[in-house]
Amino acid sequence: MSDSRVITPGFHGPRISTRGQLIEPFYAVAIFREAMEMAHEGRSIFMSVGEPDFPTPARVVGAAVAALRRGETHYTVPTGIPELRRAIARQYQERYGVTVPAERILVTVGASGALALTFGVLAEPGDEFLMADPGYPSNRALMTFCGASANLVPVGAAERFQLTAELVDRHWTPTTRGVMVASPANPTGTTIPDAELRAIHDVVRARGGTLIVDEIYHGLTYDSTPQTGAALGDDVFVVNSFSKYYCMTGWRLGWMVVPEPYFDAVERMSQHMFIAPPAPSQWAGVEALAPESTAIYERQREELHRRRDFVVPALSAIGLEVACKPDGAFYVYVDCSAHTHDTWHFVRDLLHATGVAVTPGRDFGQHRASEFLRISYTCPLPQMEEALGRIASFVEGRRK
Amino acid sequence: MSDSRVITPGFHGPRISTRGQLIEPFYAVAIFREAMEMAHEGRSIFMSVGEPDFPTPARVVGAAVAALRRGETHYTVPTGIPELRRAIARQYQERYGVTVPAERILVTVGASGALALTFGVLAEPGDEFLMADPGYPSNRALMTFCGASANLVPVGAAERFQLTAELVDRHWTPTTRGVMVASPANPTGTTIPDAELRAIHDVVRARGGTLIVDEIYHGLTYDSTPQTGAALGDDVFVVNSFSKYYCMTGWRLGWMVVPEPYFDAVERMSQHMFIAPPAPSQWAGVEALAPESTAIYERQREELHRRRDFVVPALSAIGLEVACKPDGAFYVYVDCSAHTHDTWHFVRDLLHATGVAVTPGRDFGQHRASEFLRISYTCPLPQMEEALGRIASFVEGRRK
Numbered sequence: 103m104s105d106s107r108v109i110t111p112g113f114h115g116p117r118i119s120t121r122g123q124l125i126e127p128f129y130a131v132a133i134f135r136e137a138m139e140m141a142h143e144g145r146s147i148f149m150s151v152g153e154p155d156f157p158t159p160a161r162v163v164g165a166a167v168a169a170l171r172r173g174e175t176h177y178t179v180p181t182g183i184p185e186l187r188r189a190i191a192r193q194y195q196e197r198y199g200v201t202v203p204a205e206r207i208l209v210t211v212g213a214s215g216a217l218a219l220t221f222g223v224l225a226e227p228g229d230e231f232l233m234a235d236p237g238y239p240s241n242r243a244l245m246t247f248c249g250a251s252a253n254l255v256p257v258g259a260a261e262r263f264q265l266t267a268e269l270v271d272r273h274w275t276p277t278t279r280g281v282m283v284a285s286p287a288n289p290t291g292t293t294i295p296d297a298e299l300r301a302i303h304d305v306v307r308a309r310g311g312t313l314i315v316d317e318i319y320h321g322l323t324y325d326s327t328p329q330t331g332a333a334l335g336d337d338v339f340v341v342n343s344f345s346k347y348y349c350m351t352g353w354r355l356g357w358m359v360v361p362e363p364y365f366d367a368v369e370r371m372s373q374h375m376f377i378a379p380p381a382p383s384q385w386a387g388v389e390a391l392a393p394e395s396t397a398i399y400e401r402q403r404e405e406l407h408r409r410r411d412f413v414v415p416a417l418s419a420i421g422l423e424v425a426c427k428p429d430g431a432f433y434v435y436v437d438c439s440a441h442t443h444d445t446w447h448f449v450r451d452l453l454h455a456t457g458v459a460v461t462p463g464r465d466f467g468q469h470r471a472s473e474f475l476r477i478s479y480t481c482p483l484p485q486m487e488e489a490l491g492r493i494a495s496f497v498e499g500r501r502k
Numbered sequence: 503m504s505d506s507r508v509i510t511p512g513f514h515g516p517r518i519s520t521r522g523q524l525i526e527p528f529y530a531v532a533i534f535r536e537a538m539e540m541a542h543e544g545r546s547i548f549m550s551v552g553e554p555d556f557p558t559p560a561r562v563v564g565a566a567v568a569a570l571r572r573g574e575t576h577y578t579v580p581t582g583i584p585e586l587r588r589a590i591a592r593q594y595q596e597r598y599g600v601t602v603p604a605e606r607i608l609v610t611v612g613a614s615g616a617l618a619l620t621f622g623v624l625a626e627p628g629d630e631f632l633m634a635d636p637g638y639p640s641n642r643a644l645m646t647f648c649g650a651s652a653n654l655v656p657v658g659a660a661e662r663f664q665l666t667a668e669l670v671d672r673h674w675t676p677t678t679r680g681v682m683v684a685s686p687a688n689p690t691g692t693t694i695p696d697a698e699l700r701a702i703h704d705v706v707r708a709r710g711g712t713l714i715v716d717e718i719y720h721g722l723t724y725d726s727t728p729q730t731g732a733a734l735g736d737d738v739f740v741v742n743s744f745s746k747y748y749c750m751t752g753w754r755l756g757w758m759v760v761p762e763p764y765f766d767a768v769e770r771m772s773q774h775m776f777i778a779p780p781a782p783s784q785w786a787g788v789e790a791l792a793p794e795s796t797a798i799y800e801r802q803r804e805e806l807h808r809r810r811d812f813v814v815p816a817l818s819a820i821g822l823e824v825a826c827k828p829d830g831a832f833y834v835y836v837d838c839s840a841h842t843h844d845t846w847h848f849v850r851d852l853l854h855a856t857g858v859a860v861t862p863g864r865d866f867g868q869h870r871a872s873e874f875l876r877i878s879y880t881c882p883l884p885q886m887e888e889a890l891g892r893i894a895s896f897v898e899g900r901r902k
Contacts, residue, residue: 370643
């Protein structure tokens, strides 16, 4: 990926669209590639990737295999198979006590697909959406794809790296079309308290905008269990995924809860962009939602909980400040300002010196991005201990 | 799907984006749904769907199962696994004698994903692309998604329903950014002769535009074997798919050949819209390209060839004119103007009277769309004979 992306249009040269020039890469991918090359030397420890290290449970894989063997290799209906839509609806009832009709649930090609459709149906060129900075990079990129833009609101440890109702109200402008929040969030692992999310929704509704809640990391929380945004009202877009809690990143399966007046338009766009989500993945998804699978997932959540409780104090102990203790996902957003004001180079130096891959803050926005890095606790505890030891030596070495 | 899609924006009501209002549904899906409901009564015969009736071959399924069993359930690299990119590159060499470096091949979530990325990287809002009318509906829809538009060029049996170099040159305007052709085409099943495609490319290049060639139905040709658009030059975008020849619709797997100067931008957009294509599908794709699989696919192609040779004269015999004999894909575009000027209602009447599902012309554009319908020869010969008999009675009944 070159850094010189803005190419002068020429009549006979390549003419890359404005969106094609503006959209930034995932910097994590560049780090991952470098780390992969080093992996051949057997040294790398990956704490950079946004996916659990657990494979998909065998019983979930088994459901896909059974579906394939019985010939489920054709297009499904565009909205997703009824079995899966019903299972998702049932989960809203059982886990959250919220009634979400299956007719409002659209199964998507990952949460990425859900985000593209959500922004696609809401964002008019020139619109802006309020989002926390730091935040998930694809939200900004997909806004750009649609000709809209993110109005990035700087947030810090004081706000637990999250928007508040007060911030939303203060930053609202005449071109603000809506607000996007993520709880738990990437890269910070923090959640929004239920009452605050309700207050945000009230402000958005009073302003006549639309609230989008990213719940991709729901299920992976360690101190409390947040309510779903779908409980706030039937005007909220909720985006979710089988990737994280359900350990199904490679299957590309997600879903969205769509306000009824938008459903028809979202479905039409989905037909053309995706036709339908992958068939074997959908049958695996049904099994992932079965109670027998929940027991497996809850054990994995407990393991992540243990890792969080290890890594946060361990980072502080080596002088890497965790200003805001994460309560969800599998990320720690680390303030490195005592050590560097250029985490992009810090991260690459760390990788080459120690083989430990972490993600630079620049993936997640502009606000103090060069002073932060993200650590994923997605490797087993013994490896994490080894990694923390190497990071400690690296930091110590830089001090000298 | 409602027909009243344009909703007046209200400050507190839903505000659907312009693209969300403009993009039309697949009308074939509505027909499919109605036919599915009737299927429970055991009468329906599907000649409406854009996918082969053959399931994915067992050896291809087996490769996915093996991959899943060995834990290939994580994200792959965004560009697609190297094994698959190399296998696709090898096929360009072996099948077409054309060198396409694996580095220019991007594996995508179906050809739909490839189309979204192609238009995304090329189309600036306000741009227009020349396309044949009739043509594949998603091309228009995805252009709309990007704020660009299709400049639909009416084509008929005289041009074998395809653009020509002369038509491209004649319809070029100051806002034309490029040309999209499909060979073999949906809904007409016709190919563009190699020399004509070369001439189109020459015109596009002289005009400083970009040529996109949809080769989704490559492999499924019955009278000749077309050359790939990738042979014309390294400035051509080629879109392809595992869905049709490889019978993998439900796996959502495609690819594109990207001109080198655009690759970086396409990859960046792809990371955010898709992260990566489905992992099990990619391993299945590698097996689909193996020589042992080709033997299976070629037998299926021969079966489709037999069906084509049955259905075209059979339609003519019952007074449904096939003005232009298709030489590829699995479609016949039927001129019904002797019987109706409203194939949307004709198709639904046919379905309800006989249980035979076909697709109305309105899915494919405006040019004489209400006088045409599309038949897919994606059911076995005995069923097709039965269907043709029912259609004959229906047409006969309307005459009285």
